[in-house]
Each structure stands twice: as C-alpha cells, then as structure tokens.
Amino acid sequence: MMLTADEKLCARCRTPAAKLGAIWPEGRLCRLCYQRAARTHGTCPGCGAERLLPGLNSTGSPTCVDCAGIPADFHCTQCSTEEEPYRARRCARCCLQDHLAELLDDGTGTMPGPLTVLHAGICAQPNPRSALTWLRNPEVRALLTAIATGAKPLVHTTFDDHPSPRTAMHLRELFIEHGLLAPIDRNLVLFETWLDRVLADITDPDQRALIQQFATWHHLRRMRRLSAAGQLQWGTTRAAKQDISVARDLLRHLSDQGKLPSQCRQADIDHWLATGPTTRSTARTFVRWAVKNQHLPALDFPYRTAETRPVLNQDERLRLLRESLENQDRPLHYRAAAILLLLYAQPLTRIACMRVDQISRTENGETMIVFDDQPVPVPHPFNEILQQHLTNRPNMNTAANHASPWLFPGYRPGQHLHPGHLMKKLRESGIHLLGARNATLRALVLTMPPPVAAQALGYSTQITEQHAKHAGNTWTTYASYQR
Numbered sequence: 001m002m003l004t005a006d007e008k009l010c011a012r013c014r015t016p017a018a019k020l021g022a023i024w025p026e027g028r029l030c031r032l033c034y035q036r037a038a039r040t041h042g043t044c045p046g047c048g049a050e051r052l053l054p055g056l057n058s059t060g061s062p063t064c065v066d067c068a069g070i071p072a073d074f075h076c077t078q079c080s081t082e083e084e085p086y087r088a089r090r091c092a093r094c095c096l097q098d099h100l101a102e103l104l105d106d107g108t109g110t111m112p113g114p115l116t117v118l119h120a121g122i123c124a125q126p127n128p129r130s131a132l133t134w135l136r137n138p139e140v141r142a143l144l145t146a147i148a149t150g151a152k153p154l155v156h157t158t159f160d161d162h163p164s165p166r167t168a169m170h171l172r173e174l175f176i177e178h179g180l181l182a183p184i185d186r187n188l189v190l191f192e193t194w195l196d197r198v199l200a201d202i203t204d205p206d207q208r209a210l211i212q213q214f215a216t217w218h219h220l221r222r223m224r225r226l227s228a229a230g231q232l233q234w235g236t237t238r239a240a241k242q243d244i245s246v247a248r249d250l251l252r253h254l255s256d257q258g259k260l261p262s263q264c265r266q267a268d269i270d271h272w273l274a275t276g277p278t279t280r281s282t283a284r285t286f287v288r289w290a291v292k293n294q295h296l297p298a299l300d301f302p303y304r305t306a307e308t309r310p311v312l313n314q315d316e317r318l319r320l321l322r323e324s325l326e327n328q329d330r331p332l333h334y335r336a337a338a339i340l341l342l343l344y345a346q347p348l349t350r351i352a353c354m355r356v357d358q359i360s361r362t363e364n365g366e367t368m369i370v371f372d373d374q375p376v377p378v379p380h381p382f383n384e385i386l387q388q389h390l391t392n393r394p395n396m397n398t399a400a401n402h403a404s405p406w407l408f409p410g411y412r413p414g415q416h417l418h419p420g421h422l423m424k425k426l427r428e429s430g431i432h433l434l435g436a437r438n439a440t441l442r443a444l445v446l447t448m449p450p451p452v453a454a455q456a457l458g459y460s461t462q463i464t465e466q467h468a469k470h471a472g473n474t475w476t477t478y479a480s481y482q483r
Contacts, residue, residue: 011035012056020354025069026056038074038084052082092128099132103141104148105419114180114381115148120423121178126397130239152178165193173413175353185227186415191237199242207251209259210295215244218289234419238280245287246279261296269299278304309470310435317342317439320431325381333408333417334425336389339382341426344457345440346371348426348433352419354407359386372458 010017011027021034027038046067047447055068065072065334074082076091083091095276100119104111122131135141143162145153154175156251163170169190175181195215202208219240224455226232239421253272254264269287273280292294312320324330324338339345340354358370360379367383370374378386395417406416421432441464447451450464457464 023070024055024072031302035084052084069392085184086129086132092132093152095121096128096132096135097123097134103135103144105151107144114154115216117178118175119377122174137167139164140171143167143171149456156181156184160193170412173415177413186238186412187232187234188223190225191223191240194241195220195244198248202248204251204255206260207248207255210251211244211248213293214247214286214289215240218285219243233349233353242279243285244283249280249284250283261290264296264299264371265298269301273302303435309438311442311470312432312439314439314443317352317436317443320436321382323429325385330429331394332385332392333394334422334429337422338426338429338431339385341431342436343378343382343442344369344371344376344435345444345459346457347437348422349419350458352408352422353416356390356403356407358407359390361387372455374381374456376456405442438467441467446471 007028008016009028010033011024012029012033017028018028019031021029023029038052040062041051041052042062042265043050044064044067045061046057046063049064051064051145052074052250053062053064054074055063055065055070056065057063063343065074074084074092076083076085077089077092079091081092081093083259086095097119100122101111104115104119105347106112112423127130141161143152147154147158152158156172159168159172160432172181172184172188176183199208199212199215202211210217222234223232223240226236250272254261254268257268258451259268281302284303286302287299287301288298291298302323316440320338321342324335324342327335335349337351340351341348360368360370360375362368367386369378369386370376389407393404393407393409396404397408404414404416408417408422409415410417410421426433441453441457441459444457446463446469451461453459454464455462
C-alpha cells in the first residue's frame, strides 16, 4: 500500500523518515528519533518504574514500552539490561566486552592477566558505543592483538616507531592511564619525534649536525630537566620548535649564498632579518648559542621588541564577558575558559592544564580559585558557570578520562585539553587572546597593587608593574611589598 506524504513523516520530528527506525503505535519514527528514544532512561510517569523510556504519553513525557504499548522487547539477551540493541538483540556493552576480549586473546582462548585491567576499564566507560566505533580502526585492532599475543612487547619502544603516531600515542596513553606502562611526558615524546623528522629532512650533513647540537644541548637538556620536575609545558616545546625551525632556515639561507656558518657576516644577518617575516627574530637564540660555541663568528643579533601591545578596550572586554555568561550556543567548557581569561588574565597555556582541585567552595558557599598560592574569590554570576562546568566536564564518557584530575579533560587518555585547541576555539568565538589578556591585567592592576595582583594571578611582579605603568597607575603611595 502506498503511503501518503504525511504518513512518510516521522511521528516525532515531522521530517521525512528517509531511514526508518521503527513503526510504533504513534507512527513511523526516523532513525535519529528512534535512537534518541531507545537511549532515554528514567522514571516512567505511568508505572513509576526505573527503566528504558522509549515511548511518549499524551503529554509528551517519556514512558516505558508497556505504558506506551510499544510491541518491542529491549532487554539484552546476554545481560538482560534494558538497552537499545546494538547487534543480534544484545546491548552495546555486551558486544564491546566480547569484541575486546577477542582482540585481547593471547591465542589460547584467554586474556593475559595484565590486560584484564585494560579490558575492564574500556568496558566500564559510560558510552560503550564510542569504544566500539574506536575499535573499528584496523591499526588499533592490530596493535592490541599484537600486544596480547606477545608479538609486540608491552613496553614504550613498541609505540615509538609505529606507522600511525596518533594511534600509537592514544593507545600508549591508555595503557599508562590504566597502570600498565610507566608514565611519560607527552610533550617531551612528541618534541623528540618532531625533532627526528626535522633532522631527517636536512640533507646537508654539516647543517644537520649543527641543528642537532643546538636542539640537544640548548633545548632538549632544559626540557628534560623541566620534565623530570613535572614542569614541562606545551608552550616551551612550541617555542623550541620555532627556534629550531628558524635556525634551520638561517643555515639554508647562508648555504644558498654559498657561505658556511663560519663565513657569516653582520651584513648577512641584517639582510636576512630585513627581507623576511618578523618570526626570523627568534633565530637570536640560535645565533647567540652558535657564537658562544664558536660555530659562528662574533655577530650582533638585535633583540626584537613589539612595536605595539594589543589591548582591547574595557567595553569590548565586558561585552565578551557578558557573552560568555549568556551565550548558550557555545559549549560550556569554552565559556568557562573564556571567563578565566577575561576575568583573571590567565594565559590559555595555563588554563588548559588547570586541575579540578584548584577550585573549591567555602563553608558559606563562596567559590574560590587558586592560580598560584593564594585563593581568589569568583564573583557571581561567573561562579555559577565554573560550578556548572565542574559537574559537566567534557570528554569524561570514555576509558580515557574516567577519573581525570584536569579542569579541562582532553580527548587523549590522561591528558588535559590541548592549549592549541583551546586557543583556536576562543579565537573562533571572536576573542583576541593577547588583547583580552592585556586588557584584563590592566583592569586588575588598577584595582589592586601590582605585587598583590602578581601573587593572586601567578605573574611576576615585573609583569604586573609594567601593566600598571601602561595603565597609568603606579601605586606610588602604596607601602612597599616583599613577596
């Protein structure tokens, strides 16, 4: 029998049901509405039972299959849980448990003892469907099976030279998160991998050796020291990459001019700086190192200072703060990050790696936040945004971050949200990051002495004094303060 145009519409969203999900007493449901209905749980208003609520009553409230008269049984044939069927009338969690057990089989029909922890962690995540989607990746399956069967040992070197670095890094961090591998510093590992690629692309052996010495003795030595102290940040590795890349470009320029580094003259440096982008000024670090170690003759490399300091006007800053409070279309965690930038002048590299325990509540309900060593109050209504974010942190529904300590959990196991990702999203929302941070700092040093602002916000007193000077208030009448 031919259906009328009205009968072809989904009974719930009233759009053409191109992909039919189900035919229930209320009518045809499109696939999307069916999935949404089959994943709704709660207390049925009809019978009062706690169960799956795929149906709708006369008032539009979700109800159980019995009260809605839906001729379907959603109970999993394996565990009897009432869930949307994933495959062969089994729920997604049971399918995940079985599929992952097959991948982690050591070849004898059993799972190696240590991998049972990984199996339990992945299968316990709130959204098993996302794990099943992840396991469709053939590289993930191959690496898990190789480790389970002993074809590859469960050690860090197994992941170092994998043809898919992203897959290998995610799996490595998953093993670390579940205690199967010793922790590593991801920033350091990624930098070393990047450096290996850069060195491999330099065809001149003398240039390669010089860049390798610079990277190893100037940058890597410092980064390893910071990493051992748990203080290596993404911004440090990013700056090191730029230093090394620009140093490589300088050596290539000299080679194109038919000169060795030892033949470089001041005119070569001046011409190179004058004919290229301002990022070339970062070669100063390399030139000073090379001169000190007698790879270059004594040369003067000017220190570049910014001609202007971008600052938003306070009206624009207040508009952005208001938007962060009221714009419901923007994800909550981006709004919370914007507030920390616009209210406390925190750089996004620091915001991204904040921990949950930096925010607390006093006995009288006041929200406090710590950036350095001094609790700072969070005024209303901004406190409500931060508290809402704390209870609804993103990326918490997978095995990657089941107990994440980070205020902004990332997509990778055990990692916080990448600062670069946070920067990109806030820029897309219309925030000039440096201008907003400078404007906030200037507003704050007008309301408190620079040393107090430094201690509260985690800045040096030199920085806050500079902003006070630019803001036109030096607090000359304030008693001297020793931190």
